[in-house]
Amino acid sequence: MYFYADMLREYPYRFVYDDSDNSVELVDIRYLDRELLNIQQLSYEKLHDNDKYLSHARLKVLGFEEFSIGLKDLGFIKRLCRYQCDSLNLILEVVACDYKDSFNSYSVKAMCKTGNLRIKKNGSSVLGTPKFVEKYNRIFSKSDTSISINIPYIMMQYLMNLYSSHDFEGLMRSVDGFLGKNFHIVSGISVQHMEVNFGSWL
Numbered sequence: 280m281y282f283y284a285d286m287l288r289e290y291p292y293r294f295v296y297d298d299s300d301n302s303v304e305l306v307d308i309r310y311l312d313r314e315l316l317n318i319q320q321l322s323y324e325k326l327h328d329n330d331k332y333l334s335h336a337r338l339k340v341l342g343f344e345e346f347s348i349g350l351k352d353l354g355f356i357k358r359l360c361r362y363q364c365d366s367l368n369l370i371l372e373v374v375a376c377d378y379k380d381s382f383n384s385y386s387v388k389a390m391c392k393t394g395n396l397r398i399k400k401n402g403s404s405v406l407g408t409p410k411f412v413e414k415y416n417r418i419f420s421k422s423d424t425s426i427s428i429n430i431p432y433i434m435m436q437y438l439m440n441l442y443s444s445h446d447f448e449g450l451m452r453s454v455d456g457f458l459g460k461n462f463h464i465v466s467g468i469s470v471q472h473m474e475v476n477f478g479s480w481l
Contacts, residue, residue, distance in 0.1 A: 282321035284431045292415060292455070294431050296321055303434040305418070305455045325433070338375060341439060353377045359442050359450065361392075361478035364462045368392040370481070371450065371458065373438055374427075385435055388427040389458040409467040419457070419465050426465050428454050447477045 284296040284303050295318060296303050308318075335353070339345070343355035359371045372388045412419045420427045430438075434453070441449040451459035459475040462468070 281318045282325075283318055284321050284433050287417060290415060290418070292418060294434060296433060301437060301440075302453075303431065303437045304453045305428070305457070307455065321433070335377070343375070348376060348378070351379050357439075358481040360447060360480050362447070362459075363476045363478060364389075364459065364473045367462075369458075373435065375435065383432075385430050385432060386427045387430055387438060387454060387458065388425050389462070390425045409465060411464050421465060421467075426458060426462070428457060442480075445480060451475065
């Protein structure tokens with residue numbers, strides 16, 4: 280069965296969990312098959328049942344590096360692989376942030392290794408945040424050097440399973456290609472379809 284793994288009820292882009300293989304993918308629900316339209320909401324308990332999996336000790340065992348956020352909060356980052364989108368050299372990362380006074384957050388990020396993502400128009404002015412990112416800012420965010428996708432708690436283990444299996448195509452597919460072939464949509468780069476080439480695992 281299929282379940283929504285987020286609370287983004289007003290968005291056409293939703294994270295969908297498949298209990299047959301424990302996969303979690305970002306999909307445009309407007310294009311789902313008719314028989315899948317009756318997707319139910321995943322329970323709060325199921326959404327958070329991998330709490331032990333994401334403990335600080337477990338993250339360190341999985342190779343996550345710890346970093347500080349302010350004075351009292353912690354973050355953990357794991358670099359998964361190097362790859363290219365056209366001429367951009369990118370590193371795919373997953374990040375877990377542990378905030379003491381609020382909800383934790385989890386994301387998958389494409390970090391630009393060389394140069395940045397400040398796209399110049401007419402050789403001078405710099406484009407701001409793409410309208411697509413502004414519209415769906417509860418999922419996507421953009422900086423001068425990276426594109427981030429906020430993901431549900433339950434998706435972290437699935438991404439690490441894909442990494443362990445060295446399934447690069449699965450990683451790209453899990454976020455609907457927004458960090459790969461559809462990178463232009465969230466970055467503002469004027470290309471209709473980006474060529475994606477895998478580099479190496481980290």
